[in-house]
Structures are given as structure tokens and as C-alpha cells.
Amino acid sequence: MVNFNGNISAETTLLNVENRGIKYGDALFETLRVVADKILFWEDHYFRLMESMRILRMEIPMNFTMEFLEEEILKLLKAKELKNARVRFTVYRGDGGLYLPTSNDVAYIITANELASPFYLLSEDAYEVDLYKDFYINKGLLSTLKTNNKITNVLGSIYAKENDLDNCLLVNEDKNVIEALNGNIFLVKGNTIKTPPITDGCLKGILRKQLVEILEKTSDYELKEESISPFEIQKSDEFFITNVIQGIVPITKYRKKQFGNTVAKDLLAKLNMRIRLG
CATH class of the missing domain: 3.30.470.10 (Aminotransferase class 4, branched-chain amino acid transferase, N-terminal domain)
Known part of the structure; x- marks a missing residue:
């Protein structure tokens, strides 16, 4: 229907x-x-x-x-x-x-x-990702829109399945990581949280916007909208994906690097509170 x-x-x-x-x-x-x-x-x-x-x-x-x-x-x-x-x-x-x-x-x-659940819940399941480098995302304005032109995401999803990955990370022509196949990305190092700027070609995500607003209003973390290199990921403490359907999805493994989810849990609690108060 x-x-x-x-x-x-x-x-x-x-x-x-x-x-x-x-x-x-x-x-x-x-x-x-x-x-x-x-x-x-x-x-x-x-x-x-x-x-x-x-x-x-x-x-x-x-x-x-x-x-x-x-x-x-x-x-x-x-x-x-x-x-x-x-x-x-x-x-x-x-x-x-x-x-x-x-x-x-x-x-x-x-x-x-x-929907499987009316609430945003944090999964504790293993979640492994890697780079998808067969094709790049252009940094132009069109890449930030949710158009029906998503063939790179389709091919990346096939690549992830063929390689037993839960998701893939997309890169732009500068070889910077800009997003996952189905959401924006946030990287945590200490109290600093980074997410790629829209000008890098990432989707202008709705949940990304919510988290940016939450982070700008808290003194617990420092938000930086800066480009993220693949090498930087392996030096981080946490790494997670955001989208409006799943909320926050912690990545547990990127190549040999293992990640925690402490900040992801905290931010998910803040996000659910924002929804209840909204």
C-alpha cells in the first residue's frame, strides 16, 4: 500500500x-x-x-x-x-x-x-567497516543531496557483502573519508569529536545536524568539522555512524583497530532526551 x-x-x-x-x-x-x-x-x-x-x-x-x-x-x-x-x-x-x-x-x-523498535537503541554487536575505494564521491553540492543517484552506495554495499563487512566508508577525490554507505560519520579522540564538513561532499544528514547542535551546547566535548584521513581513524578512540532510522551505530573494528562506545552511549542518551523534550 x-x-x-x-x-x-x-x-x-x-x-x-x-x-x-x-x-x-x-x-x-x-x-x-x-x-x-x-x-x-x-x-x-x-x-x-x-x-x-x-x-x-x-x-x-x-x-x-x-x-x-x-x-x-x-x-x-x-x-x-x-x-x-x-x-x-x-x-x-x-x-x-x-x-x-x-x-x-x-x-x-x-x-x-x-519499525522494529520505536526507540533509538545502541547495539553492542560487532560492526566492522573498511574503505571502499573503487569509486570516489565528488565534493560538489550535488553529493550533499539525497537524490536517486546512489550507484556508488549500491556498489559499496555489494563490496561490503562480498568481503564480510557490515559497512563501508566512502572517500572523496582528496582521499578523505566523508561518510558511510548509509549515514554520516563521527570520530572521537579524547574529548574531541570530529565529523567531515559538508564541503567535503558528505550527505547533509538530518541526524548529523541533531548531533552537531547537541555538541555545540555541551561543554563535555569539543566539536570539529574537519576533514578525516584514513590514517586518523586508526588513532581514534571511537568511531560511529549516524542516520535517522538507526540513530547512532558504533563501529567496533576498522582493519586492525578496535573501538569502544562510551561516547556513543552518552550521545545517544542526549539524543533520546532531545526527542522526548522536543
Whole structure:
């Protein structure tokens, strides 16, 4: 069951062969976490989507208000009888044209699946990563957007499976580590926490934004938005991944380096408190 341009449908084969998201990757998406009918960090998601649509020169419909899109998302959850869900909101340019579209009008589709847990929990499981160096991420503005052009992430995921890894780290053309396949990265050394700057080409992540704001308001840690080299990782105390679905995912092993998770636990507690108070 999906929400296709405002209509709830049990049909899941609604896209035709002329769909520009399929033909050219001419589409954007937001992955949302909904808990007890509340979309977490909805305002941040909404403004990132609007900013991304403007960058891609999509025509933003007059009715694309925060209230309208929230209603459309919750309408699907009600139809599927879901209170806690992982939601994907995809917006794509309308059919027509080759590389040059015939219109900048947009359409959207919303899908949802049940969440395993309504809470952010910290896993104690082993989690091993390594670099994925077959292809690089460009440092340009487009790399910071959640577009449908994610072939590097797809190939990196296949590489991780073939090499018995839980995830891979992506690098830019300067050979700096910018993110994991499915989230932003944070590195801990003592009381200093580093995350790559957006200008390095990493995703403008929503949970990254939450943690940056938390860290800027605490005296417990010093936040630095600086480039991270692969060599620096092996000298750190902790290393973790963030995304809105899983929260904080501690990395336990990178090559021969083992990591702890003390800071990750502390930050997850602060994040859950922020959500409760929000």
C-alpha cells in the first residue's frame, strides 16, 4: 500500500517506463522515522527537501506546505495501521523529455514499513567497516543531496557483502573519508569529536545536524568539522555512524583497530532526551 500523489493504493506498480526518476535518477527522497504518529525532526526534513528541490530546479507546488506533506505521510500510516514506521518520501520530476525535461512539475510517492523498535537503541554487536575505494564521491553540492543517484552506495554495499563487512566508508577525490554507505560519520579522540564538513561532499544528514547542535551546547566535548584521513581513524578512540532510522551505530573494528562506545552511549542518551523534550 502506497500514497501515490495523494491517493492511497494497494497497487505498487504505478510508475511507467517514462518516469524520470527511473530513466535519469531525476528524483529526491527523504527517509523518515515516525514514532507514535510523530515524524521525528520533520521541520529539518522538510526544509532539506525544499532546498534540494530548488537546487534541482524542480517546481515546488503551492500546496507543498509542511502541514500538507505531514498529512499525506500520516494518511498512509493510518491506512496501513502503523504507529511507528520507516517512511520514504520520493519526489520526482514529471514524465517527458530526454535529458532536458518538458516540465519542471513534480509528483510524489510515499511508502512505509513498520519499525522494529520505536526507540533509538545502541547495539553492542560487532560492526566492522573498511574503505571502499573503487569509486570516489565528488565534493560538489550535488553529493550533499539525497537524490536517486546512489550507484556508488549500491556498489559499496555489494563490496561490503562480498568481503564480510557490515559497512563501508566512502572517500572523496582528496582521499578523505566523508561518510558511510548509509549515514554520516563521527570520530572521537579524547574529548574531541570530529565529523567531515559538508564541503567535503558528505550527505547533509538530518541526524548529523541533531548531533552537531547537541555538541555545540555541551561543554563535555569539543566539536570539529574537519576533514578525516584514513590514517586518523586508526588513532581514534571511537568511531560511529549516524542516520535517522538507526540513530547512532558504533563501529567496533576498522582493519586492525578496535573501538569502544562510551561516547556513543552518552550521545545517544542526549539524543533520546532531545526527542522526548522536543
